[in-house]
Amino acid sequence: MIFLFFLLVALAPPQGRPLSGTALEQRTQEVSSLLRCPVCQGMSVADSPSTVALDMKHQVHDMLARGYTQQQILTYFVQSYGQFVLLKPENRLIWILPILILIAGAIVVVTTARKLSPPATPNPPPAAPYVDRVRELVNRD
């Protein structure tokens, strides 16, 4: 039953039209360029000469020829390799979150810095005996 469930999920019917010829080769290259080669350093499946990447590219080619859409193919690989396999993560929060954290950090720093700086206080008026003493010294000359 469990195996049957997986089979149904993994092999959903193709939702696109089968490709062939130049269009198939072009789309294979495009979709492969969205997938990360799992044994390389930051290379796409389209660019990597490794055997694993070549197998993955062949699988992309095969699925496009059978009519699977780009999204279906990406989902198929994510099921096996996780989000890691996508060169452009689907979750947009990954792009937005660092900016939000940076803004929140800046707000914390500015607020803390304002609170830490001593408040500006007006100079206290000079004491009367001091002023009298200064006047006395000035008038003596």
Next chain:
Amino acid sequence: MNRTVLIVGSAITIALVAVLFLGLGKDPTAINSPLVGKPAPPFALTSLGGQRFDIRQLRGKPVIVNFWATWCVPCYQEHPVLVENARTIGGDVQFLGVVFNDSEDKINAFLRERGSAYPTLLDQQGKTAIEYGVGGVPETFFINRRGVIVAKFVGPMTTEILQSNLSKALQ
């Protein structure tokens, strides 16, 4: 005020150090498999002897699936461990070797020289390896009686690692 800043600063620093400390000793390139806890992808492959082998026929028995190749150096290291354990507990646990990106001649020579105790299946064009999210060999999957992957191990297998992961499959 200074006390508040000190407490907040200390809390952030301690949290950061704790996160970095927990990462020590971990392989930064190791990726958790999304398949752990999920049903094992079904496959039907041909063995070296030409026999068709369907993993769905193994329901009710724990299965250890080892992806390997003759061009993989760590696979030479782990092979005796797998063979020895298969000979010991092979009656209760099904061991399967899945070879990808390799030639039958090389696989036969490897097994003749180093022994064999369980079926060796041929994964043409690495389709099964892709469905199991295999990046490099060796990688070993532990599947419980209900057909669910309970653990994945990347790297050369040892008896301790095998027993530790197998205990999860036996639960």
